[in-house]
Amino acid sequence: MRYRDENKVQAIRESAIAMVAKDGLENFGINRLAKAAGVSPATIYIYYKDKEDLLTSISIEEGLKMTTATLKGFSSDMSFKEGLWVQWKNRAAFALDNHLSAEFFEQLRNSTYKDKMVEAISDAFQSAMGNYVKNAIDRGEINEMPLEVYWSVAFAPLYSLIKFHNEGQSLGGRKFKFSEKVMKETFDCVIKGLLK
Amino acid sequence: MRYRDENKVQAIRESAIAMVAKDGLENFGINRLAKAAGVSPATIYIYYKDKEDLLTSISIEEGLKMTTATLKGFSSDMSFKEGLWVQWKNRAAFALDNHLSAEFFEQLRNSTYKDKMVEAISDAFQSAMGNYVKNAIDRGEINEMPLEVYWSVAFAPLYSLIKFHNEGQSLGGRKFKFSEKVMKETFDCVIKGLLK
DNA sequence: TTTGAAAATGAGCGTTTGCTCACTTATCTT
DNA sequence: AAGATAAGTGAGCAAACGCTCATTTTCAAA
Numbered sequence: 001m002r003y004r005d006e007n008k009v010q011a012i013r014e015s016a017i018a019m020v021a022k023d024g025l026e027n028f029g030i031n032r033l034a035k036a037a038g039v040s041p042a043t044i045y046i047y048y049k050d051k052e053d054l055l056t057s058i059s060i061e062e063g064l065k066m067t068t069a070t071l072k073g074f075s076s077d078m079s080f081k082e083g084l085w086v087q088w089k090n091r092a093a094f095a096l097d098n099h100l101s102a103e104f105f106e107q108l109r110n111s112t113y114k115d116k117m118v119e120a121i122s123d124a125f126q127s128a129m130g131n132y133v134k135n136a137i138d139r140g141e142i143n144e145m146p147l148e149v150y151w152s153v154a155f156a157p158l159y160s161l162i163k164f165h166n167e168g169q170s171l172g173g174r175k176f177k178f179s180e181k182v183m184k185e186t187f188d189c190v191i192k193g194l195l196k
Numbered sequence: 197m198r199y200r201d202e203n204k205v206q207a208i209r210e211s212a213i214a215m216v217a218k219d220g221l222e223n224f225g226i227n228r229l230a231k232a233a234g235v236s237p238a239t240i241y242i243y244y245k246d247k248e249d250l251l252t253s254i255s256i257e258e259g260l261k262m263t264t265a266t267l268k269g270f271s272s273d274m275s276f277k278e279g280l281w282v283q284w285k286n287r288a289a290f291a292l293d294n295h296l297s298a299e300f301f302e303q304l305r306n307s308t309y310k311d312k313m314v315e316a317i318s319d320a321f322q323s324a325m326g327n328y329v330k331n332a333i334d335r336g337e338i339n340e341m342p343l344e345v346y347w348s349v350a351f352a353p354l355y356s357l358i359k360f361h362n363e364g365q366s367l368g369g370r371k372f373k374f375s376e377k378v379m380k381e382t383f384d385c386v387i388k389g390l391l392k
Numbered sequence: 393t394t395t396g397a398a399a400a401t402g403a404g405c406g407t408t409t410g411c412t413c414a415c416t417t418a419t420c421t422t
Numbered sequence: 423a424a425g426a427t428a429a430g431t432g433a434g435c436a437a438a439c440g441c442t443c444a445t446t447t448t449c450a451a452a
Contacts, residue, residue, distance in 0.1 A: 001418090001419060001420040001421080001426075001427050001428055001429090002417075002418045002419050002420075002427075002428050002429045002430085003418085003419070003420080003428085003429080004428085004429065004430095005429075005430085008429090008430085023308060024221075024307050024308040025220075025221070025222045025307075026221045026222045026224075026307060026308070027308065028222075029408080029409065029410080030409080030410055030411075031408075031409070031410080031411095032408095032409095039430085039431090040430065040431045040432065041410085041411075041412095041431090041432090042411085042412070042413085042430070042431060042432080043429080043430055043431070044411095045410095045411070045412080046428090046429065046430075050410075050411080051410065051411090106306065107306065110302060110303065110306040111220050111221075111222060112219060112220035112222070112223065114363070118365055122365070122367060125367065126367060145381060146372060146378065147367040148356075148357065148360045148366075148367055148372045149357070149378060149381060149382050149385075151356065151360075151367060152352075152353040152354075152356035152357045152360070152382060153353045153382060153385045153386065156348075156352040156353045156355070156356035157348040157349045157352045157353065158348075159352070160344075160347065160348035160351075160352035161344065161345070161348050164344045164347075164348070167310070169314055169318075170344075171318060171321070171322060171343040171344055171347060176342060176344045182342065182345060185341060185345060186345050186348060186349060189341075189345075189349045189389040189390060190349065190389055191389075192388060192389045193385040193386055193387070193388045193389025193390070194385060194389070197396080197397055197398055197399090197448090197449070197450055197451075198397075198398050198399050198400085198447080198448045198449055198450085199398085199399080199448090199449075199450085200398085200399065200400095201399075201400085204399090204400085225438080225439065225440080226439080226440055226441075227438075227439070227440080227441095228438090228439095235400085235401090236400065236401045236402065237401090237402090237440085237441075237442095238400070238401060238402080238441080238442070238443085239399080239400055239401070240441095241440095241441070241442080242398090242399065242400075246440075246441080247440065247441090
Protein backbone atom coordinates (compact mmCIF):
# COMPACT_ATOMS: atom_id res chain seq x y z
CA MET A 1 0.00 0.00 0.00
CA ARG A 2 1.15 3.48 -0.78
CA TYR A 3 0.08 6.45 1.30
CA ARG A 4 -1.39 9.48 -0.34
CA ASP A 5 0.84 12.52 -0.61
CA GLU A 6 -0.92 15.30 1.28
CA ASN A 7 1.25 17.89 -0.43
CA LYS A 8 -0.30 16.83 -3.70
CA VAL A 9 -3.94 17.16 -2.76
CA GLN A 10 -3.16 20.44 -1.03
CA ALA A 11 -1.38 21.75 -4.11
CA ILE A 12 -4.43 20.89 -6.19
CA ARG A 13 -6.76 22.69 -3.81
CA GLU A 14 -4.62 25.79 -3.45
CA SER A 15 -3.93 26.06 -7.16
CA ALA A 16 -7.64 25.75 -7.89
CA ILE A 17 -8.49 28.53 -5.47
CA ALA A 18 -5.78 30.81 -6.82
CA MET A 19 -6.71 30.11 -10.44
CA VAL A 20 -10.43 30.79 -10.00
CA ALA A 21 -9.73 33.87 -7.89
CA LYS A 22 -7.30 35.37 -10.39
CA ASP A 23 -8.58 34.26 -13.80
CA GLY A 24 -12.27 33.78 -13.06
CA LEU A 25 -14.40 30.68 -13.15
CA GLU A 26 -14.77 30.98 -16.93
CA ASN A 27 -11.04 30.42 -17.42
CA PHE A 28 -10.67 27.53 -15.03
CA GLY A 29 -9.79 24.15 -16.53
CA ILE A 30 -8.56 20.75 -15.41
CA ASN A 31 -5.52 20.51 -17.68
CA ARG A 32 -4.49 24.01 -16.74
CA LEU A 33 -5.01 23.24 -13.05
CA ALA A 34 -2.90 20.08 -13.30
CA LYS A 35 -0.04 22.04 -14.82
CA ALA A 36 -0.27 24.77 -12.16
CA ALA A 37 -0.34 22.22 -9.34
CA GLY A 38 2.55 20.22 -10.82
CA VAL A 39 0.44 17.10 -11.10
CA SER A 40 -0.96 14.84 -13.80
CA PRO A 41 -4.56 15.51 -14.86
CA ALA A 42 -5.34 11.91 -13.97
CA THR A 43 -4.20 12.48 -10.40
CA ILE A 44 -6.93 15.05 -9.87
CA TYR A 45 -9.53 12.39 -10.61
CA ILE A 46 -8.24 10.26 -7.75
CA TYR A 47 -9.50 12.88 -5.34
CA TYR A 48 -12.46 14.36 -7.18
CA LYS A 49 -15.16 12.72 -9.28
CA ASP A 50 -15.22 15.44 -11.90
CA LYS A 51 -14.80 19.18 -12.40
CA GLU A 52 -18.09 20.03 -10.69
CA ASP A 53 -17.27 17.84 -7.69
CA LEU A 54 -13.89 19.52 -7.33
CA LEU A 55 -15.35 23.01 -7.37
CA THR A 56 -18.26 22.30 -5.07
CA SER A 57 -16.15 20.29 -2.61
CA ILE A 58 -13.56 23.03 -2.31
CA SER A 59 -16.17 25.75 -2.04
CA ILE A 60 -17.94 23.93 0.79
CA GLU A 61 -14.64 23.45 2.64
CA GLU A 62 -13.74 27.10 2.25
CA GLY A 63 -17.23 28.20 3.13
CA LEU A 64 -17.19 26.29 6.38
CA LYS A 65 -13.74 27.66 7.16
CA MET A 66 -15.17 31.12 6.60
CA THR A 67 -18.24 30.50 8.73
CA THR A 68 -16.07 29.19 11.56
CA ALA A 69 -13.74 32.19 11.42
CA THR A 70 -16.81 34.39 11.55
CA LEU A 71 -17.89 32.98 14.90
CA LYS A 72 -14.60 33.50 16.74
CA GLY A 73 -15.35 35.25 20.02
CA PHE A 74 -19.02 35.49 19.13
CA SER A 75 -21.86 34.40 21.37
CA SER A 76 -25.56 34.57 20.69
CA ASP A 77 -26.06 36.14 24.13
CA MET A 78 -24.11 39.26 23.24
CA SER A 79 -25.92 42.55 22.92
CA PHE A 80 -26.97 43.15 19.35
CA LYS A 81 -24.49 45.93 18.74
CA GLU A 82 -21.52 44.14 20.29
CA GLY A 83 -22.32 40.90 18.46
CA LEU A 84 -22.63 42.56 15.09
CA TRP A 85 -19.34 44.39 15.55
CA VAL A 86 -17.54 41.14 16.38
CA GLN A 87 -19.03 39.65 13.21
CA TRP A 88 -17.89 42.57 11.10
CA LYS A 89 -14.35 42.41 12.43
CA ASN A 90 -14.17 38.66 11.92
CA ARG A 91 -15.59 38.77 8.42
CA ALA A 92 -13.38 41.66 7.35
CA ALA A 93 -10.28 40.02 8.83
CA PHE A 94 -11.00 36.75 7.05
CA ALA A 95 -11.68 38.40 3.72
CA LEU A 96 -8.48 40.44 3.88
CA ASP A 97 -6.20 37.73 5.29
CA ASN A 98 -7.49 35.03 2.96
CA HIS A 99 -8.39 37.12 0.00
CA LEU A 100 -7.82 34.32 -2.51
CA SER A 101 -10.28 32.12 -0.65
CA ALA A 102 -12.73 34.97 -0.34
CA GLU A 103 -12.57 35.78 -4.05
CA PHE A 104 -12.86 32.10 -4.98
CA PHE A 105 -15.93 31.89 -2.78
CA GLU A 106 -17.46 34.99 -4.35
CA GLN A 107 -16.92 33.56 -7.83
CA LEU A 108 -18.79 30.39 -6.92
CA ARG A 109 -21.56 32.21 -5.11
CA ASN A 110 -22.36 33.93 -8.41
CA SER A 111 -22.34 30.83 -10.57
CA THR A 112 -24.41 27.80 -11.46
CA TYR A 113 -22.50 25.84 -8.79
CA LYS A 114 -23.90 27.95 -5.95
CA ASP A 115 -26.87 25.74 -5.00
CA LYS A 116 -25.08 22.86 -3.28
CA MET A 117 -22.65 25.22 -1.62
CA VAL A 118 -25.28 27.54 -0.16
CA GLU A 119 -27.29 24.57 1.02
CA ALA A 120 -24.31 23.13 2.90
CA ILE A 121 -23.41 26.38 4.58
CA SER A 122 -26.71 28.07 5.38
CA ASP A 123 -27.38 25.49 8.11
CA ALA A 124 -24.31 26.57 10.04
CA PHE A 125 -25.26 30.21 9.56
CA GLN A 126 -28.86 29.54 10.52
CA SER A 127 -28.10 27.78 13.80
CA ALA A 128 -25.49 30.32 14.86
CA MET A 129 -27.33 33.49 13.93
CA GLY A 130 -30.94 32.44 14.47
CA ASN A 131 -30.76 32.61 18.27
CA TYR A 132 -28.71 35.77 18.28
CA VAL A 133 -31.29 37.65 16.20
CA LYS A 134 -34.17 36.16 18.15
CA ASN A 135 -32.59 37.25 21.44
CA ALA A 136 -32.11 40.77 20.15
CA ILE A 137 -35.77 40.93 19.13
CA ASP A 138 -36.93 39.52 22.50
CA ARG A 139 -34.82 42.08 24.34
CA GLY A 140 -36.44 44.79 22.23
CA GLU A 141 -33.16 45.93 20.67
CA ILE A 142 -34.34 45.57 17.09
CA ASN A 143 -37.64 45.12 15.28
CA GLU A 144 -38.78 41.74 14.05
CA MET A 145 -37.92 41.24 10.39
CA PRO A 146 -37.31 38.44 7.89
CA LEU A 147 -33.81 36.97 8.18
CA GLU A 148 -33.14 38.01 4.57
CA VAL A 149 -33.88 41.64 5.40
CA TYR A 150 -31.64 41.40 8.43
CA TRP A 151 -28.78 39.90 6.43
CA SER A 152 -29.16 42.45 3.65
CA VAL A 153 -29.02 45.44 5.97
CA ALA A 154 -26.48 44.07 8.43
CA PHE A 155 -23.90 42.46 6.12
CA ALA A 156 -24.36 43.42 2.48
CA PRO A 157 -22.78 46.88 3.05
CA LEU A 158 -19.68 45.29 4.58
CA TYR A 159 -19.17 42.88 1.69
CA SER A 160 -19.73 45.70 -0.75
CA LEU A 161 -16.92 47.68 0.90
CA ILE A 162 -14.59 44.71 0.75
CA LYS A 163 -15.42 44.26 -2.92
CA PHE A 164 -14.59 47.89 -3.69
CA HIS A 165 -11.31 47.38 -1.87
CA ASN A 166 -10.33 44.14 -3.58
CA GLU A 167 -11.29 45.23 -7.07
CA GLY A 168 -9.53 48.53 -6.70
CA GLN A 169 -12.47 50.19 -8.41
CA SER A 170 -13.24 53.76 -7.63
CA LEU A 171 -16.49 55.65 -7.96
CA GLY A 172 -14.61 58.90 -7.77
CA GLY A 173 -11.12 60.04 -8.68
CA ARG A 174 -8.90 58.53 -6.00
CA LYS A 175 -8.62 54.85 -5.27
CA PHE A 176 -10.67 53.46 -2.41
CA LYS A 177 -8.87 51.82 0.51
CA PHE A 178 -10.58 49.73 3.12
CA SER A 179 -9.53 50.51 6.71
CA GLU A 180 -10.77 50.04 10.25
CA LYS A 181 -11.79 53.70 10.24
CA VAL A 182 -13.94 53.31 7.12
CA MET A 183 -15.37 50.08 8.49
CA LYS A 184 -16.35 51.76 11.77
CA GLU A 185 -17.90 54.69 9.92
CA THR A 186 -20.01 52.32 7.83
CA PHE A 187 -20.87 50.19 10.84
CA ASP A 188 -22.20 53.22 12.69
CA CYS A 189 -24.60 53.94 9.82
CA VAL A 190 -25.80 50.36 9.73
CA ILE A 191 -26.27 49.89 13.46
CA LYS A 192 -28.13 53.19 13.71
CA GLY A 193 -30.58 51.95 11.09
CA LEU A 194 -31.11 48.61 12.78
CA LEU A 195 -31.47 49.58 16.44
CA LYS A 196 -34.91 50.64 17.65
CA MET B 197 -26.25 46.66 -51.05
CA ARG B 198 -27.99 44.46 -48.60
CA TYR B 199 -29.34 45.82 -45.36
CA ARG B 200 -28.58 44.14 -42.10
CA ASP B 201 -31.39 42.15 -40.58
CA GLU B 202 -32.13 43.78 -37.24
CA ASN B 203 -34.00 40.69 -36.12
CA LYS B 204 -30.77 38.77 -36.43
CA VAL B 205 -28.55 41.01 -34.35
CA GLN B 206 -31.33 41.30 -31.80
CA ALA B 207 -31.71 37.54 -31.64
CA ILE B 208 -27.98 37.23 -31.01
CA ARG B 209 -28.08 39.78 -28.22
CA GLU B 210 -31.15 38.37 -26.52
CA SER B 211 -29.96 34.78 -26.76
CA ALA B 212 -26.60 35.76 -25.30
CA ILE B 213 -28.27 37.48 -22.36
CA ALA B 214 -30.60 34.56 -21.72
CA MET B 215 -27.83 32.00 -22.02
CA VAL B 216 -25.44 33.73 -19.62
CA ALA B 217 -28.27 34.45 -17.18
CA LYS B 218 -29.49 30.87 -17.15
CA ASP B 219 -26.38 28.73 -17.65
CA GLY B 220 -23.73 31.03 -16.25
CA LEU B 221 -20.77 32.67 -17.94
CA GLU B 222 -18.72 29.49 -17.64
CA ASN B 223 -21.14 27.64 -19.95
CA PHE B 224 -21.45 30.35 -22.54
CA GLY B 225 -20.02 29.59 -25.99
CA ILE B 226 -20.18 30.97 -29.52
CA ASN B 227 -21.30 27.80 -31.30
CA ARG B 228 -23.96 27.23 -28.69
CA LEU B 229 -25.09 30.86 -28.96
CA ALA B 230 -25.32 30.63 -32.74
CA LYS B 231 -27.56 27.59 -32.48
CA ALA B 232 -29.79 29.24 -29.87
CA ALA B 233 -30.12 32.42 -31.93
CA GLY B 234 -30.83 30.49 -35.13
CA VAL B 235 -27.81 31.96 -36.86
CA SER B 236 -24.50 30.82 -38.28
CA PRO B 237 -21.45 31.20 -36.03
CA ALA B 238 -19.86 33.31 -38.75
CA THR B 239 -22.74 35.78 -38.64
CA ILE B 240 -21.90 36.66 -35.06
CA TYR B 241 -18.47 37.82 -36.16
CA ILE B 242 -20.03 40.35 -38.54
CA TYR B 243 -21.29 42.25 -35.52
CA TYR B 244 -18.68 41.47 -32.90
CA LYS B 245 -14.90 41.23 -33.15
CA ASP B 246 -14.65 38.22 -30.85
CA LYS B 247 -16.19 36.60 -27.80
CA GLU B 248 -14.86 39.21 -25.40
CA ASP B 249 -16.10 42.07 -27.57
CA LEU B 250 -19.55 40.53 -27.71
CA LEU B 251 -19.81 40.16 -23.96
CA THR B 252 -18.41 43.56 -23.08
CA SER B 253 -20.45 45.35 -25.78
CA ILE B 254 -23.69 43.81 -24.62
CA SER B 255 -22.91 44.39 -20.97
CA ILE B 256 -22.21 48.07 -21.61
CA GLU B 257 -25.47 48.44 -23.55
CA GLU B 258 -27.44 46.76 -20.80
CA GLY B 259 -25.62 48.68 -18.12
CA LEU B 260 -26.48 52.00 -19.71
CA LYS B 261 -30.09 50.89 -20.14
CA MET B 262 -30.11 50.08 -16.45
CA THR B 263 -28.54 53.37 -15.44
CA THR B 264 -31.06 55.27 -17.55
CA ALA B 265 -34.01 53.40 -16.06
CA THR B 266 -32.61 54.21 -12.64
CA LEU B 267 -32.82 57.96 -13.25
CA LYS B 268 -36.48 58.07 -14.33
CA GLY B 269 -38.23 60.78 -12.33
CA PHE B 270 -35.05 61.46 -10.39
CA SER B 271 -33.51 64.87 -9.88
CA SER B 272 -30.37 65.77 -7.96
CA ASP B 273 -32.32 68.56 -6.24
CA MET B 274 -34.67 66.17 -4.49
CA SER B 275 -34.47 65.76 -0.75
CA PHE B 276 -32.15 62.93 0.16
CA LYS B 277 -34.91 60.65 1.38
CA GLU B 278 -37.22 61.23 -1.57
CA GLY B 279 -34.38 60.83 -4.08
CA LEU B 280 -33.18 57.59 -2.59
CA TRP B 281 -36.69 56.14 -2.55
CA VAL B 282 -37.15 56.97 -6.24
CA GLN B 283 -33.86 55.21 -6.93
CA TRP B 284 -34.91 52.14 -4.98
CA LYS B 285 -38.21 51.88 -6.80
CA ASN B 286 -36.56 52.33 -10.19
CA ARG B 287 -33.81 49.84 -9.50
CA ALA B 288 -36.16 47.24 -8.09
CA ALA B 289 -38.60 47.66 -10.99
CA PHE B 290 -35.84 47.26 -13.55
CA ALA B 291 -34.35 44.21 -11.87
CA LEU B 292 -37.73 42.50 -11.64
CA ASP B 293 -39.06 43.47 -15.08
CA ASN B 294 -35.80 42.67 -16.88
CA HIS B 295 -34.52 39.92 -14.70
CA LEU B 296 -32.57 38.22 -17.50
CA SER B 297 -30.71 41.45 -18.19
CA ALA B 298 -30.13 41.98 -14.50
CA GLU B 299 -28.76 38.48 -14.00
CA PHE B 300 -26.58 38.75 -17.11
CA PHE B 301 -25.21 42.00 -15.73
CA GLU B 302 -24.51 40.43 -12.35
CA GLN B 303 -22.63 37.56 -13.99
CA LEU B 304 -20.35 39.97 -15.82
CA ARG B 305 -19.83 42.21 -12.82
CA ASN B 306 -18.30 39.19 -11.05
CA SER B 307 -15.99 38.14 -13.86
CA THR B 308 -12.75 39.06 -15.54
CA TYR B 309 -14.74 41.11 -18.05
CA LYS B 310 -15.91 43.59 -15.43
CA ASP B 311 -13.21 46.24 -15.89
CA LYS B 312 -14.26 47.73 -19.22
CA MET B 313 -17.90 47.54 -18.26
CA VAL B 314 -17.53 49.31 -14.93
CA GLU B 315 -15.35 51.96 -16.52
CA ALA B 316 -17.97 52.72 -19.16
CA ILE B 317 -20.82 52.98 -16.71
CA SER B 318 -19.38 54.60 -13.62
CA ASP B 319 -19.14 57.94 -15.45
CA ALA B 320 -22.90 58.05 -15.93
CA PHE B 321 -23.41 57.07 -12.30
CA GLN B 322 -20.85 59.55 -11.11
CA SER B 323 -22.30 62.58 -12.91
CA ALA B 324 -25.86 61.75 -11.91
CA MET B 325 -25.28 60.86 -8.28
CA GLY B 326 -22.35 63.11 -7.43
CA ASN B 327 -24.40 66.29 -7.25
CA TYR B 328 -27.28 64.62 -5.47
CA VAL B 329 -25.06 63.39 -2.65
CA LYS B 330 -23.15 66.66 -2.51
CA ASN B 331 -26.42 68.59 -2.21
CA ALA B 332 -27.60 66.37 0.61
CA ILE B 333 -24.35 66.93 2.47
CA ASP B 334 -24.50 70.71 1.92
CA ARG B 335 -28.07 70.80 3.19
CA GLY B 336 -26.91 68.91 6.27
CA GLU B 337 -29.15 65.91 5.63
CA ILE B 338 -26.35 63.35 5.78
CA ASN B 339 -22.75 63.24 6.90
CA GLU B 340 -19.87 63.52 4.48
CA MET B 341 -18.55 60.10 3.52
CA PRO B 342 -16.65 58.38 0.70
CA LEU B 343 -18.89 57.57 -2.26
CA GLU B 344 -18.08 53.89 -1.80
CA VAL B 345 -19.40 53.97 1.75
CA TYR B 346 -22.50 55.77 0.56
CA TRP B 347 -23.12 53.22 -2.21
CA SER B 348 -22.52 50.30 0.13
CA VAL B 349 -24.99 51.48 2.74
CA ALA B 350 -27.58 52.95 0.38
CA PHE B 351 -27.79 50.29 -2.34
CA ALA B 352 -26.06 47.04 -1.39
CA PRO B 353 -28.98 45.99 0.88
CA LEU B 354 -31.45 46.47 -1.96
CA TYR B 355 -29.45 44.38 -4.39
CA SER B 356 -29.00 41.73 -1.74
CA LEU B 357 -32.78 41.50 -1.31
CA ILE B 358 -33.29 41.18 -5.07
CA LYS B 359 -30.69 38.43 -5.17
CA PHE B 360 -32.44 36.48 -2.43
CA HIS B 361 -35.65 36.84 -4.40
CA ASN B 362 -34.23 35.79 -7.77
CA GLU B 363 -32.25 32.86 -6.46
CA GLY B 364 -35.16 31.59 -4.42
CA GLN B 365 -32.75 30.90 -1.58
CA SER B 366 -34.02 30.99 1.92
CA LEU B 367 -32.13 31.52 5.15
CA GLY B 368 -35.03 30.07 7.07
CA GLY B 369 -37.74 27.56 6.36
CA ARG B 370 -40.14 29.37 4.03
CA LYS B 371 -39.16 30.85 0.69
CA PHE B 372 -38.39 34.54 0.59
CA LYS B 373 -40.52 36.78 -1.64
CA PHE B 374 -39.60 40.31 -2.55
CA SER B 375 -42.47 42.80 -2.25
CA GLU B 376 -43.05 46.53 -1.96
CA LYS B 377 -43.75 46.00 1.74
CA VAL B 378 -40.43 44.25 2.34
CA MET B 379 -38.67 46.87 0.27
CA LYS B 380 -40.18 49.71 2.31
CA GLU B 381 -39.29 47.97 5.56
CA THR B 382 -35.67 47.64 4.45
CA PHE B 383 -35.59 51.16 3.09
CA ASP B 384 -36.71 52.54 6.46
CA CYS B 385 -33.76 50.82 8.14
CA VAL B 386 -31.31 52.18 5.60
CA ILE B 387 -32.58 55.74 5.54
CA LYS B 388 -32.61 55.88 9.33
CA GLY B 389 -28.96 54.92 9.34
CA LEU B 390 -27.98 57.48 6.73
CA LEU B 391 -29.89 60.59 7.88
CA LYS B 392 -28.26 62.77 10.51
C1' DT C 393 -32.80 43.86 -65.47
C1' DT C 394 -28.45 43.83 -64.46
C1' DT C 395 -24.90 44.71 -61.14
C1' DG C 396 -22.16 45.55 -56.97
C1' DA C 397 -21.44 45.31 -52.34
C1' DA C 398 -22.66 44.00 -47.94
C1' DA C 399 -25.12 40.23 -45.23
C1' DA C 400 -25.26 35.65 -44.21
C1' DT C 401 -23.85 30.99 -44.27
C1' DG C 402 -22.15 25.75 -43.73
C1' DA C 403 -18.26 23.32 -43.54
C1' DG C 404 -14.48 22.79 -41.09
C1' DC C 405 -9.63 24.61 -39.43
C1' DG C 406 -6.53 24.10 -35.49
C1' DT C 407 -6.72 24.05 -30.56
C1' DT C 408 -8.33 23.07 -26.12
C1' DT C 409 -11.62 20.83 -23.33
C1' DG C 410 -12.90 17.23 -19.63
C1' DC C 411 -11.64 12.94 -18.79
C1' DT C 412 -9.60 7.85 -19.22
C1' DC C 413 -6.51 3.96 -19.57
C1' DA C 414 -2.59 1.09 -19.60
C1' DC C 415 1.09 1.47 -16.97
C1' DT C 416 4.86 2.64 -13.38
C1' DT C 417 6.13 3.84 -8.65
C1' DA C 418 6.06 3.79 -3.79
C1' DT C 419 5.15 1.72 0.54
C1' DC C 420 2.74 -1.32 3.37
C1' DT C 421 2.43 -6.38 5.16
C1' DT C 422 4.17 -10.84 5.24
C1' DA D 423 12.85 -10.24 -0.56
C1' DA D 424 8.42 -10.88 -2.46
C1' DG D 425 3.80 -9.82 -3.02
C1' DA D 426 -0.09 -6.84 -2.74
C1' DT D 427 -2.35 -2.54 -3.18
C1' DA D 428 -3.16 2.08 -3.71
C1' DA D 429 -0.97 6.53 -5.57
C1' DG D 430 0.38 8.65 -9.39
C1' DT D 431 1.39 9.32 -14.38
C1' DG D 432 2.00 10.49 -19.72
C1' DA D 433 -0.16 9.99 -23.76
C1' DG D 434 -4.07 10.81 -25.92
C1' DC D 435 -9.35 10.19 -27.14
C1' DA D 436 -13.78 12.18 -28.48
C1' DA D 437 -16.14 16.27 -28.20
C1' DA D 438 -16.44 21.02 -27.95
C1' DC D 439 -14.10 25.27 -28.45
C1' DG D 440 -13.30 30.02 -30.86
C1' DC D 441 -13.00 31.46 -35.16
C1' DT D 442 -12.38 31.74 -40.61
C1' DC D 443 -13.12 31.26 -45.45
C1' DA D 444 -14.98 30.27 -49.90
C1' DT D 445 -19.35 30.74 -51.33
C1' DT D 446 -24.23 32.04 -51.79
C1' DT D 447 -28.08 35.21 -50.92
C1' DT D 448 -30.17 39.52 -50.78
C1' DC D 449 -31.53 44.10 -52.36
C1' DA D 450 -30.80 49.22 -53.40
C1' DA D 451 -28.74 51.72 -57.05
C1' DA D 452 -27.93 52.17 -61.87
